Amino acid sequence: MKYEFPAGFWWGSAASGPQTEGTVAGDGKGDSIWDHWYKQNPELFFNQVGPEDTSYVYNRYKEDIALMKKTGHTTYRTSIQWSRLIPDGIGAVNPEAVAFYNSYIDELLANGIEPFMNLYHFDMPLSLQQKGGWESKEVVDAYADYARICFELFGDRVKKWFTHNEPIVPVEGGYLYQFHYPSVVDMKKAVQVAYHETLASAKAIKIYHEMNLDGQIGIILNLTPSYPRNENDPEDVKAARLADAFFNRSFLDPAIKGTFPEDLVSLLKELDYLPEYTQSELELIKHNTIDILGINYYQPRRIMKKESTERLSDKPMPDDYFDNYIWPERKMNPYRGWEIYEKGIYDCLINVRDNYGNLPCYISENGMGVEGEERFINADGMIEDDYRIEFVQAHLKYVHQALQEGCNVKGYHMWTCMDNWSWTNAYKNRYGFIAVDLAEEGKRTIKKSGYWFKEVSDNNGFDA
Numbered sequence: 001m002k003y004e005f006p007a008g009f010w011w012g013s014a015a016s017g018p019q020t021e022g023t024v025a026g027d028g029k030g031d032s033i034w035d036h037w038y039k040q041n042p043e044l045f046f047n048q049v050g051p052e053d054t055s056y057v058y059n060r061y062k063e064d065i066a067l068m069k070k071t072g073h074t075t076y077r078t079s080i081q082w083s084r085l086i087p088d089g090i091g092a093v094n095p096e097a098v099a100f101y102n103s104y105i106d107e108l109l110a111n112g113i114e115p116f117m118n119l120y121h122f123d124m125p126l127s128l129q130q131k132g133g134w135e136s137k138e139v140v141d142a143y144a145d146y147a148r149i150c151f152e153l154f155g156d157r158v159k160k161w162f163t164h165n166e167p168i169v170p171v172e173g174g175y176l177y178q179f180h181y182p183s184v185v186d187m188k189k190a191v192q193v194a195y196h197e198t199l200a201s202a203k204a205i206k207i208y209h210e211m212n213l214d215g216q217i218g219i220i221l222n223l224t225p226s227y228p229r230n231e232n233d234p235e236d237v238k239a240a241r242l243a244d245a246f247f248n249r250s251f252l253d254p255a256i257k258g259t260f261p262e263d264l265v266s267l268l269k270e271l272d273y274l275p276e277y278t279q280s281e282l283e284l285i286k287h288n289t290i291d292i293l294g295i296n297y298y299q300p301r302r303i304m305k306k307e308s309t310e311r312l313s314d315k316p317m318p319d320d321y322f323d324n325y326i327w328p329e330r331k332m333n334p335y336r337g338w339e340i341y342e343k344g345i346y347d348c349l350i351n352v353r354d355n356y357g358n359l360p361c362y363i364s365e366n367g368m369g370v371e372g373e374e375r376f377i378n379a380d381g382m383i384e385d386d387y388r389i390e391f392v393q394a395h396l397k398y399v400h401q402a403l404q405e406g407c408n409v410k411g412y413h414m415w416t417c418m419d420n421w422s423w424t425n426a427y428k429n430r431y432g433f434i435a436v437d438l439a440e441e442g443k444r445t446i447k448k449s450g451y452w453f454k455e456v457s458d459n460n461g462f463d464a
Helices: 033-040 058-071 095-110 137-154 168-175 187-210 233-254 262-271 278-285 343-355 387-402 448-459
Strands: 003-004 012-015 075-079 114-118 162-166 216-222 225-229 292-296 301-303 332-333 338-340 361-365 407-416 435-439 445-446 460-461
Touching: 012 033, 012 114, 012 187, 012 361, 012 448, 033 445, 058 095, 058 445, 058 448, 075 162, 075 407, 095 114, 095 137, 137 162, 137 187, 162 187, 168 187, 168 216, 168 233, 187 216, 187 233, 216 233, 216 361, 225 233, 225 407, 233 262, 262 301, 292 343, 343 361, 343 387, 387 407, 387 448, 448 460
Parallel strands: 012 075, 012 407, 075 114, 114 162, 162 216, 216 292, 225 301, 292 361, 361 407
Antiparallel strands: 003 460, 332 338, 435 445
8 A cells, every 4th residue: 555645744853952962072061950960870871871972963963964864854853952052041152052053954954954943852951950940930931031042043044943842751750750850759849840841831932923933833742642441441531531631631731722631730739739820821821822733652551540559659649540551462662661552643643633623743753762773783784673664654654544534744753863862771772763883983874764764755655
């Protein structure tokens, strides 16, 4: 069967500044929370590889963009590092960063690749974390200033902007489950952080629209459909609905509808965990919604009613209201420990079509991390990652089905372009179309999936 996509469908990949750029002497970059955490606790990072050793893009972006062209990219998303552009988070702008990002953007455009730019990808400047990070209203205002500076500097050429990537992750990682800095367990603070991220996003959207720039601004959310164990058990269904409120609708509703989910608000009210807010802030959120939605999809959630008596904390946690359920028929990516469920990508798109006004959206991340890919190097030195081709193709079939059924989906970005540094996992799992050899100063080699993706992009589809 032939899977054809609409003319102008976006083909590309996604990455982030902190996971790719690295640091070099004289680049003027300030520390982010990741630089700080690595200096404090290098043992937490796989093979003790820290953020200064990410994929060397700062010096190699021209070579990398040539490889993007060779792998069929018509679009590419990365992020500006706040601590690179404004080393202290507020105040003086780093001229080295301005020169770098200008050149990066210009090189993408010169190669026919449209840059999509994200403003925040988990990388709070350390100086602002010391003021409370997303717990602080002052940091929300600093972010709004940073966003304005980015639009002024780069908005003439960048036409697709995103305020946050996966804003639920700093909430989960930093304030619930301890896999991001500051690694505390405090649901009340988690709620305040989530609220401030939403407020910051609305402020940036307002600034962007007031500047009358010729482009669109949105947000990128990792949507994890919550499937109840038993659709005929009202308690399982209620538990799945609440998990969906915590992890999906908490950001999806304010981003598109300008309001917060009622079931989540009621629960937080009951717990006395509502954030500090003002009426004028709620109005700002209501009237500054997104133009476009990026959907990161990796895995589903399988949920059942609360049956275990175990608790993660003596204080309230989202997990007090549901249990995770292992679906007997699941297939797994054993390296990442994630379920592979291709239909989930379709269900995300149908949800946006049916419940969120069919807002223009695109798949902004989808991919699989595999450990030890060097096992699959052939005689020519190329990694034969057929498993990645199968993974992407199977998900694209469902994107195609969603398109046929009227979903307003504009493109597909795989995570990621080249193998990159993945927070505390560093380079444990590889995700790229392009291999990065750390032992050879970051030498790049296109994988089989990269050549396959070029054919898909050139033909605007594939036969399967």
